[in-house]
Amino acid sequence: MKIKSQRDFWSGLMFVVVGVAFAWASTSYSFGSSARPGAGYFPFGLGVLLAILGAMVLFKALTIESEGGDPVGAFAWRPLIVMVVSIAVFGLLLPRLGMAITLPILVISSALAGDEFHWKDALINAVVLTVFSWIIFVWGLKLVIPVWPVFITG
Template sequence: MKIKSQRDFWSGLLFLLVGLTFAWGATEYQFGSSAKPGPGYFPFSLGVLLALLGGMVLFKAVTIESAEGDPIGPIAWRPLLVIVGAIALFGLALPRLGLVVTLPLLVFISSLAGDEFHWRDALISAVVLTAGSWLIFVWGLKLTIPVWPVFLA
């Protein structure tokens, strides 16, 4: 077997492995039925779909020739670490600082991962995401997510 696209091969393999892992992990939960799905129904379905997508990308990587084999470039460590750090900070800060402080903080820190940073774009994204998250999760779904910092509540 000759790999004709390195990018497609490794991304397809990653999708396949992550999808199978999620589908396998979801078997620990009750499935329910299509009319009344249980907690394992949705993650299992998504895992299977992701694995199928990975299989299709893998198939493409070994059958369709690409320019110079689509080599994989160097790993972009800075954006990877900035994004992972911002998400970890979000998880740690949300219970103490609330949604209205933590989500804009996540947006601003994550915006620093790219090569182009514009305050106006980050501010608009932060406002829209914060308002949308409040509407969907706090008001619509009635989840108990702290909205305001602990010292203001």
């Protein structure tokens, strides 16, 4: 068997593995019905869909010659580590500092992972994402997410 596109092969394989893992993990939750879906309904469907899309990409990588078939390059460790640490810090700080402070920290620290970091762009992005996150999650969906730091709200 000859791999005609390494990039498509590895990305398709990754999608299949992640999709199957999500579908399998969601089986421990109740499915409910189509009219009243349970907690496992959406993750299972999403996992199956991701696995199917990955299988299609994997099939293409094994059968069709493509222009992007060159080997996968070096792994970008710095952006990966910066992104993982940024998300972990967000998760740790959100209950203590609230969304108004931790979301801009997440956006700015994540922007540092890229090669084209500009403070103005990162700050505008942070403000817009924080405002829209508040509108969607706190005001619209009424989720209980701390907006302000604990030392301000009491």
